């Protein structure tokens with residue numbers, strides 16, 4: 761197809777205009793001197809913990825941590841209610857991470873709580889503890905969700 765002679769100047773204008781920077785520059789945000797790299801961004805520990813919890817813990821402890829996961833009825837011990845603040849507060853973050861990594865038996869609890877050391881890194885156990893300490897505190901099984909407001 762032939763480009764008509766009258767359109768040619770507009771076409772040239774259009775093509776050349778693309779590379780030309782804005783005349784004033786006032787309406788353009790200036791880029792930061794050194795933009796953040798991905799490695800400099802803060803860790804999103806709680807959301808990492810949520811993803812890990814969803815994958816490895818829900819089928820026993822349940823979506824909201826109440827110990828009512830799909831697999832719970834098959835177990836010799838009821839999975840802990842992870843929304844129970846007293847239960848979580850009674851243990852340090854390090855102790856909770858140890859239960860996750862070494863399993864229930866090593867902590868004097870039921871062996872029905874598996875050891876996740878073969879599956880999870882200590883850092884991942886830390887993300888999970890962060891999640892447990894933040895996610896379910898409004899949903900203990902024996903309290904109304906609004907009781908602490």
Ligand code: HEC
Nearest residue numbers: 816817820837838839840859860864869870872873874888
């Ligand atoms: C196969 C089922 C099962 C899975 C999967 C499971 N748990 Fe458990 N968990 C249990 C049971 C059962 C107990 C209760 C043990 C007891 O009370 O003697 C428990 C207890 C716990 C406790 C101890 C609470 C306390 O009393 O100190 C924590 C913390 C915990 N689980 C976290 C997790 C996390 C985090 C995951 C996922 C990485 C997970 N569990 C996966 C079954 C499971």
